[in-house]
Amino acid sequence: MKKVGLIGLGAMGSGMAGSLRRAKFDLYVLDVRPEVSQQFVKDGGTACSSLKELGSLCDVVVSVVVNAAQTEAVLFGSPDAPGLVDSLKPGSVFIMCSTVDPNISIAFESRLAEKGILYVDAPISGGAAKAASGEMTMMTSASAQAYDKVNDILNAMSGTVYRLGDRAGIGSKVKVINQLLAGVHIAAAAEAMALGLREGVDANALYEVITHSAGNSWMFENRMAHVLAGDYKPLSAVDIFVKDLGIVLDMARASKFPLPLSSTAHQMFMQASTAGFAKEDDSAVIKIFPGIELPKASK
């Protein structure tokens, strides 16, 4: 049985590790918080104490860290510690699940190829609950050789695996474009709901009509339910879209491509973040609008 490592037992990573364990892979986990790894392995699997240890044991490593900088440190090390490239064997496979600038993902593939390590560009989507149930979505691209070695692993973690191309970058590009739409739609939903409140429209009636009309979006339906409930407990925080729309704009700037709505939405999330709502649910972007009274949480 393949030895599979997973790095980053956060909201998504812990669910994915659970899916790999249920699928009976020989599983090794690592998190910057050692107590989190120890807790996880009570139900099976092995906790590693370093990238070096995990890299030397595993044939395939799934990385579910927060961003490109952490992925860079996992792969290539930091002043304190060697990276995976110092212990992974040639022919092993690295599956990169973070949302990063696609040009950075393309560079990771090239740099790993120099060491004979295969690479799968594999951003994920769907939220923590779907990660836990093995029903999340992966937007992937990779060489046929890399896919051959990890198709069973991708399928074990996901309800849907999109295979979008034969090299790194395409998976990340599609994920980034999904984040463009998700971010603009959350900000647009907030703008529409705020205008309704300003105009004295009943917020629940507005929600009912819009969710049955051509103005609906997945995000309007999902996030405005949080606003109606007055519940800004973060499922995904304002600062995630400060980051992700920033990645959208970085990618487009590299090819000098104008994005009027994305840049406007990014400004709205930055305004929300700096106004004090950085760690609240991303629907708290509605709090940048003046002159309205938002629905309160029921006691």
Added chain:
Amino acid sequence: MKKVGLIGLGAMGSGMAGSLRRAKFDLYVLDVRPEVSQQFVKDGGTACSSLKELGSLCDVVVSVVVNAAQTEAVLFGSPDAPGLVDSLKPGSVFIMCSTVDPNISIAFESRLAEKGILYVDAPISGGAAKAASGEMTMMTSASAQAYDKVNDILNAMSGTVYRLGDRAGIGSKVKVINQLLAGVHIAAAAEAMALGLREGVDANALYEVITHSAGNSWMFENRMAHVLAGDYKPLSAVDIFVKDLGIVLDMARASKFPLPLSSTAHQMFMQASTAGFAKEDDSAVIKIFPGIELPKASK
């Protein structure tokens, strides 16, 4: 049986008139193009030749003209011709189905009340096909007295009648907010698809992923199918959103309310209009993006 007039046999109005005819109302129609009225009444109903004639015959009038200016002329006349108020009897009901600035709809209700005429604020949604099958949506508000007289007529024309308040304005506000979202979502869909093309992502694959992900919207799914087919035959034209997002911004300006995304999307539709795409399908807003090659229509 009530005598019902309908003014404006366009894409929506002709379908609504058909629904009223199927429901066996005693139907009178009027259009600025007399040949259109004549053609319609071949299958039943009576064509009127003037507002005066229609107003003197009908208990209820449904108005489905293009905008507020035309509604104003229908009600209050023009230098050439008297308006409906000169012939409608006190106690009759005017059903206003156009998308207009809610503050204008509120004023219509007051001005008609002076003549003893009841008013229903009743913008419509759903497109020509649903108007024809009687399955469209109406976003209405009116006094109980007005509703009592026309509930059967509203129900005959619509799959869903939202009753949103007891006075004019609320129906139009909800409709305008739906148009805010619809317009922003079309422009965002175009921005996302354009970025994908710029980045070399396969457009059909991108459509497949987004329509199954959290970035989806009703408008992305509907309008990007036109872009993939290279088909800009107008179902709803670019200039409709120049108008409707203009109404959104007019309404918000009256209460000094900022709408960053709506104003940006409005600029995009104006750019598309003046660049030569005013009469094309609203998905042609994607043509403002430089440096990309759009899918061609198949022969």
